[in-house]
Amino acid sequence: MLGQIVRSLGRMQQLSNGLKGVRLHQLLSKETHGHLQTSLENTRAISTVSLWPFSSQPRDFSQPNSSWSPEMRKVYDHYNTLCDPDTENGEEKRGPWRKLPSYNRSIKYAAGGIHLSKLIQAKARLFTRNVKEQGATFEYVVFVNKEEKRCVCVFQAGHLLEGAPGHVHGGAIATMIDTVTGTLAGFLSGPIMTANLNIDYRSPMPLGSVVLIHSALDRKERRKTYITCKVSSTDESKLYTEATALFVSIGVGHLFGSRN
Numbered sequence: 001m002l003g004q005i006v007r008s009l010g011r012m013q014q015l016s017n018g019l020k021g022v023r024l025h026q027l028l029s030k031e032t033h034g035h036l037q038t039s040l041e042n043t044r045a046i047s048t049v050s051l052w053p054f055s056s057q058p059r060d061f062s063q064p065n066s067s068w069s070p071e072m073r074k075v076y077d078h079y080n081t082l083c084d085p086d087t088e089n090g091e092e093k094r095g096p097w098r099k100l101p102s103y104n105r106s107i108k109y110a111a112g113g114i115h116l117s118k119l120i121q122a123k124a125r126l127f128t129r130n131v132k133e134q135g136a137t138f139e140y141v142v143f144v145n146k147e148e149k150r151c152v153c154v155f156q157a158g159h160l161l162e163g164a165p166g167h168v169h170g171g172a173i174a175t176m177i178d179t180v181t182g183t184l185a186g187f188l189s190g191p192i193m194t195a196n197l198n199i200d201y202r203s204p205m206p207l208g209s210v211v212l213i214h215s216a217l218d219r220k221e222r223r224k225t226y227i228t229c230k231v232s233s234t235d236e237s238k239l240y241t242e243a244t245a246l247f248v249s250i251g252v253g254h255l256f257g258s259r260n
């Protein structure tokens with residue numbers, strides 16, 4: 001068995017060596033190459049979150065899927081259109097809005113530090129993206145406006161997030177607030193951790209709701225990034241939750257027990 005694995009690895013190595021120097025378009029059909037090229041171009045535009053340390057192509061969980069309600073899709077389309085480039089005098093100009101991709105794993109080894117077993121490291125998944133059934137928990141997509149230092153998340157709360165009967169669990173709402181404010185803080189300040197989160201729950205959020213989570217930079221002070229957050233209905237007539245969050249910038253060693 002072990003011998004078989006070693007031989008397979010050897011064959012893969014030979015194949016990989018043989019492929020060196022071969023261009024991508026020589027390996028793929030014209031159409032596949034075109035799709036890949038477009039998706040690479042879209043990914044390149046997103047500066048801080050595009051480094052993917054794994055060998056396989058990751059799935060972007062923030063793409064529309066069949067569980068999305070018409071309301072979720074409509075708001076997504078609205079913000080997605082803001083990300084489209086404008087053409088002026090035949091020249092493409094990009095506005096300040098970007099859609100951020102969303103994967104189900106964080107950066108290898110930063111998932112929990114070197115003290116975790118290889119098995120746990122391999123199985124670790126992002127909390128908000130760890131249920132396979134589409135629409136059951138957190139369906140969301142984040143759009144960021146770099147110039148205005150703010151972002152908006154369109155969030156559809158699934159049936160497995162129940163807290164009070166028929167309504168979304170406060171911890172699930174806190175999770176989304178931490179995720180969205182943390183995404184913005186990370187986008188603006190690089191590696192950070194949540195130091196403080198204050199939440200005011202203003203009205204109960206029915207399960208299945210589609211809501212907007214607006215986050216904005218309040219201020220930066222040395223290593224501290226302060227973010228404000230409001231959760232409302234998509235027409236912004238109903239306020240569900242308000243929050244403030246503090247993120248502290250960390251060095252690479254922080255998650256490994258070192259202060260450097």
Ligand SMILES: CCCCCCCCCC(=O)SCCNC(=O)CCNC(=O)[C@H](O)C(C)(C)COP(=O)(O)OP(=O)(O)OC[C@H]1O[C@@H](n2cnc3c(N)ncnc32)[C@H](O)[C@@H]1OP(=O)(O)O
Nearest residue numbers: 106178179182183193194195196222223224246248249250
């Ligand atoms: C790709 C998907 C993206 C999803 C984004 C998800 C984001 C989610 C992020 C998280 O949920 S992280 C998990 C929850 N957070 C933690 O586990 C953090 C645990 N706490 C720590 O690791 C440390 O306490 C922390 C990094 C927050 C700060 O420790 P440090 O030793 O680096 O900082 P230090 O104590 O020297 O404080 C630095 C500054 O922050 C201030 N500070 C620290 N903790 C504070 C606090 N809790 N409240 C108020 N201020 C605080 C502190 O007073 C000081 O202010 P000054 O610069 O003015 O002196």
